[in-house]
Amino acid sequence: MKLTPLEIKNMVFPKKRLGGIDESSVREFLERVSDDYEIVLRDSARVAEELHLIKSDISDNSSLEKSLKEAVIVAKESSKIIKSNAEKQSLLMMKEAELKAERILDEARHELKTITNDIRKFKNLKRKLKGDLKVVLQSYSDILDED
16 A cells, blocks of 8 residues: 555654654654655656646547548549549540531531532533523624624
8 A cells, every 4th residue: 555645744653762763853754755755746646647648649649640641541532533534524525526526527528519519510500601602692693694
């Protein structure tokens, strides 16, 4: 069982008849021991409390560190997913743009074909009109020459 400062202060030594001890010296010594022991106990309690607080802080910091590590892992996974989705989105947009460009080119080719056919028709019409005009002019010239 641990001694308390009070027990040390109240300690009574039996007196010897011959060659006894100096009671005041023993009392003084016991007083010093009691005071020192009280300081040690207070220091011990303070250190125990500090140790408890430090352990609590370490526990809190460990918990915080664990949470931060988990958050970093989640952030990395999220960034991978976001990057993958962005890549997929960009590929989809490129394919849509390619399809749209191909449609525009097809429409332009069709329009070019239509314009080319129209030009060909107009050239043929011009040739025919020229020929018809020559025939008409020739017939007017023949009529004028007959007189």
